[in-house]
Amino acid sequence: MTGAETRREILNIAILVVNQTLFMVAAITVMTLSGVVGGRLSDTPSLATLPIALTMVGAVVSTLPASLFMKRVGRRPGFLVGALLGGLAGSLLSFWSIAEGTFIGFCLGNLLVGLYQGFAMYYRFAAADVARPAIRSRAISWVMAGGVAAAFLGPWNASANYEWLTSVPDGGPYLVMALLALLASLLLALLRVPPQGEPRSDDVVRPMRDIAGQGRFQVAVLASAVGYAIMILVMTATPLAMLSKGFGMGQVATIMQWHVLGMFVPSFFTGSLIARLGQYRVLMAGAGALLLSSATAASGASFAHFWVALVLLGVGWNFLFVGGSVMLAGTHSESERGKVQGINDLIVLSLVAIGSLLAGTLFHLWGWVVLNLTMVPLVIAVVVALCVWQIRSTAPAVSS
Numbered sequence: 001m002t003g004a005e006t007r008r009e010i011l012n013i014a015i016l017v018v019n020q021t022l023f024m025v026a027a028i029t030v031m032t033l034s035g036v037v038g039g040r041l042s043d044t045p046s047l048a049t050l051p052i053a054l055t056m057v058g059a060v061v062s063t064l065p066a067s068l069f070m071k072r073v074g075r076r077p078g079f080l081v082g083a084l085l086g087g088l089a090g091s092l093l094s095f096w097s098i099a100e101g102t103f104i105g106f107c108l109g110n111l112l113v114g115l116y117q118g119f120a121m122y123y124r125f126a127a128a129d130v131a132r133p134a135i136r137s138r139a140i141s142w143v144m145a146g147g148v149a150a151a152f153l154g155p156w157n158a159s160a161n162y163e164w165l166t167s168v169p170d171g172g173p174y175l176v177m178a179l180l181a182l183l184a185s186l187l188l189a190l191l192r193v194p195p196q197g198e199p200r201s202d203d204v205v206r207p208m209r210d211i212a213g214q215g216r217f218q219v220a221v222l223a224s225a226v227g228y229a230i231m232i233l234v235m236t237a238t239p240l241a242m243l244s245k246g247f248g249m250g251q252v253a254t255i256m257q258w259h260v261l262g263m264f265v266p267s268f269f270t271g272s273l274i275a276r277l278g279q280y281r282v283l284m285a286g287a288g289a290l291l292l293s294s295a296t297a298a299s300g301a302s303f304a305h306f307w308v309a310l311v312l313l314g315v316g317w318n319f320l321f322v323g324g325s326v327m328l329a330g331t332h333s334e335s336e337r338g339k340v341q342g343i344n345d346l347i348v349l350s351l352v353a354i355g356s357l358l359a360g361t362l363f364h365l366w367g368w369v370v371l372n373l374t375m376v377p378l379v380i381a382v383v384v385a386l387c388v389w390q391i392r393s394t395a396p397a398v399s400s
Contacts, residue, residue, distance in 0.1 A: 008192060012130040013139055015191050016123045019079070020146030021153070022184040023120040024260070026087060026113060026177045028154025030055055031235050032256045034094075034110055035360065036243070037170050041103040049360030051110040052236050056353035058086070058114020059121065063349050066119045067342030075126045076191045082119025083188060086112050087181025095174040099167075109174075116181065121345050125337070128329055129193050137326050141271035144322055147264030154260060155253035205335050208343065217340075219389045220327035223283050225348040226382050227320025230290055230375040233355035233362075234297070234313055235259060238306065240360065241368040245301050255306050262314025270322045279327050280390045286319025287386070290379045297372040309372070320382070 030052060039048035062082075070078035090112025097105030124140045131139035157173045165172045211217055238259070242252045274282050293312035296305055332340040362371040 009130060009132070012191060012193070013127055013142060015187050016127050016130070016143045017146040018187055019083075019184050020120070020123045020143050021149045022180045022187075023087070023116065023123070024147040024150030024264075025153045025157060025180055026091065027117060028150055028256065028260055029158045029173050029177055030110060030113060031232075032155055032158040032239055032253065033170070033173055034106075035236060035239055036249075037098060037106065038103070039240070040170070041098075041101065041106055046361050046364045048240065048364075049236050049356060051107050052359070053353060053357035054107050054111040055114040055117065056232065056349060056356045058090075058111040059117040060114075060346065060349040060353050062086075062115045062118030063121055063345040064342040067122065067339070067345070070119075070122065071337070071339075075122070075129065075193045076188060078119055078122070079126075079188045079191065080185055082116050083181050083185040086114070086116030086119065087184060088178050090114075090116060091174050091178035091181060095168065095171045095178065098169075098171040098174065113177075118345075118349070121349070122341065124325055125329075125341050126191075126193065136329065137274055138271040140325055140329075141267045141269075141322060144270070144318070145264055145267035147260060147267070151257050151260035151264060155257040158253055158256070205333075208339060211332055211336060211340055212343075214331055215389045215392060216327055217331040219283075219385050220324045220331065221344050221347050222324075222385050223286070223320045223382055224324030224328070224344065225351045226378045227286060227290070227317045227324070228348050229351035229355040230378060231263070231313055231317040232352045233359050233375070234293070234372060235310070236356050236359035237363045237368070237371055238310060240363055241301070241371075242306060247303070247306075251303065255303075255310050258307055259310035259314045262311035263318050264314075266315055266318040267322060270318060271326070274323060274326055279323050280386060282319050283323045283327075283386055284383065286316045286323060287379050287383050289313075289316030289319065290375060292316075294372045294375050294379075298369045301368060 034051040034055070035049045038051040039045060042048060042050070066078055066082065069081075090109050092109075093112060094106055094109030097103075097109055124143050127139040127143040128136045157176050165175070235256075238255065239252045242255065243249075270282065289312045293309045293316060296312065297309035299305065328340070328344055359371070362374065
């Protein structure tokens with residue numbers, strides 16, 4: 001690569017890292033605060049997390065169209081649509097709805113923020129597009145590591161700006177989200193995806209059933225989907241659980257901050273771990289972390305229990321999601337990228353939406369312990385799938 005190409009590569013990755021951070025501030029604010037605000041705006045306690053669930057629904061319904069849209073027009077226009085229509089408009093609608101005291105409007109605002117997520121989910125794949133093959137796994141990890149700054153900014157936004165505007169209690173964090181989405185769109189205008197990152201029209205494109213028939217594809221999707229769904233289920237319920245135990249909003253923000261650090265700090269070395277230890281070991285470590293998280297949460301409800309459980313939850317999510325994303329990148333060609341990534345994220349976000357919707361109901365009906373134990377069978381399913389894939393991939397080929 002020439003010096004100019006190297007500088008452009010660095011700039012592209014840096015833009016994606018910063019935008020991942022700005023998006024994650026919005027996502028963490030929603031996860032930390034929207035359930036609490038929803039509980040205050042709604043007359044039905046079990047619907048408290050409906051706004052968060054609708055954020056996931058917005059991501060689900062937009063993720064495949066987002067992928068296909070970006071395949072046609074490119075990454076930059078797609079990301080701009082997500083930041084402006086989803087992040088900016090959704091945050092402003094949420095702010096207005098809080099000011100007016102309308103639960104339906106707040107739900108719609110969170111739904112639009114889900115559109116932001118539907119496009120932002122592809123930041124990690126865009127990193128693979130703009131990076132050389134030798135550093136693609138690390139580029140994905142670097143973009144995911146953008147959440148480290150968000151670990152401080154997101155909970156801080158949800159807590160410190162909670163009563164920023166005395167005329168609109170709870171509204172300040174959503175107004176900050178709108179400003180950050182505007183900043184994100186300005187930075188995205190500078191993004192450039194190299195020609196080799198775009199699919200060629202003359203490439204052979206396999207039917208989706210052939211791609212999905214690969215064991216590697218199935219394990220990649222299962223690991224990412226289960227890891228993400230479990231993380232959202234527990235993360236969404238955590239503020240409700242802590243407030244019910246008498247903890248304050250500042251303590252909730254601290255736990256959420258450590259949780260997000262657990263999610264993204266490992267991204268500084270997850271790519272290197274995958275390169276050194278292999279995808280199988282990293283994914284198994286992620287599953288183990290989630291099982292330990294469940295056991296810790298079920299064993300007590302002190303501040304220390306919440307802290308350990310949520311940090312382990314974040315680490316488990318990171319290993320499964322980043323590991324699954326890297327594994328998925330090896331299952332398709334450039335020309336198959338759009339539909340494969342779209343189908344993957346559609347499946348992942350569908351389970352995430354279910355998890356976020358169930359969070360309020362499970363917690364309201366059965367409590368914190370049962371909610372955490374529901375993750376165990378799903379994690380065991382991932383472990384079994386990984387073992388089967390590992391055995392089949394390492395077995396010697398039988399000659400005919």
